[in-house]
Amino acid sequence: MTLTAPQLAAACGCSGHAARRWLGPLVQAMARYGIDTPARQADFLAQVGHESGSLAYVEEIASGAAYEGRKDLGNTQPGDGQRFKGRGLIQITGRANYAAAGSALGIDLLANPERLEEPEFAALSAAWFWRSKGLNELSDLGEFDRITRRINGGTNGAADRWERRKRARTALGLDAPPALRRGDSGPGVLALQKALAARGVRVGADGVFGPATESALVVFQASHGLVADGIAGPQTRRALGV
Known part of the structure; x- marks a missing residue:
């Protein structure tokens, strides 16, 4: 996909x-x-x-000092804890992991550990x-x-x-969220109302799916080529991002 x-x-x-x-x-x-x-x-x-x-x-918020001397992470040199603190989107940590990642990615992370901060x-x-x-x-x-x-x-x-x-x-479309309709209430409805408002459809944001929310939803559906039934089913929710 x-x-x-x-x-x-x-x-x-x-x-x-x-x-x-x-x-x-x-x-x-x-x-x-x-x-x-x-x-x-x-x-x-x-x-x-x-x-x-x-x-x-x-980059890990902590200094990395807690990793100093951690041989299980390959931190064998003075300063390794801070130098090889958690970086990247999954927080690669420790000299050994930096070396392995650098080898796999084709860059020298031991000399330039900050490169893991690049997108x-x-x-x-x-x-x-x-x-x-x-x-x-x-x-x-x-x-x-x-x-x-x-x-x-x-x-x-x-x-x-x-x-x-x-x-x-x-x-990603694996688990469809429940449909929302008139009579429903709660955080899901509030998120729906805010999403409608963010797209220029006038509606109050009180977390209650009443006639006004239903009418606003019909307007949005009609203008986006969706079935205009006033029910926030899977397609409508995906279109609104909720």
Whole structure:
């Protein structure tokens, strides 16, 4: 399938600007490393979205001093902890991992570790790590918790990762969201109303699907070549990005 910027924004929970910036590098990286089914892509984007704070961070916020002397990461030289702190969309960490990633990507990351902050290599390193750890195969088996453990070493942030997976699968058309119609209420309706308003359709945002929301939805559907039934089914929700 061809990933679009709106799908990426929904899958990773990022802004439209961030999605447009990262779309090319991520599409290239996923193609190179066999992340080539909607299910694999949903799992990958969910994990990357969590690790990068919705594509906002390509460098670990902490100094990296905690990794000093970590021989399991290959940090054998003074200063390795800070020099080889987490970078890239999946937080490559440690001298050994930088060396392996650099070899795979054809760049000298030991001499230039900051290159993992560049969009191209931030994305490629994440996809390289994904395949090198056998995560395509785990995705095919639906083993999302095992994927988390191989990335994180534990299950840190599991609830957020699962929520992101749910959003990513919906964005990529794997799990259809429920239809919204008159009489419904809650966060889903509120998101629908805000999406309509953002597209220039006048409607209040109170989280209640009443006659006014139904009428506004019919206007949007009619103007976008959708069935104008006032029900926010899968096609209408995809068109609105909710």
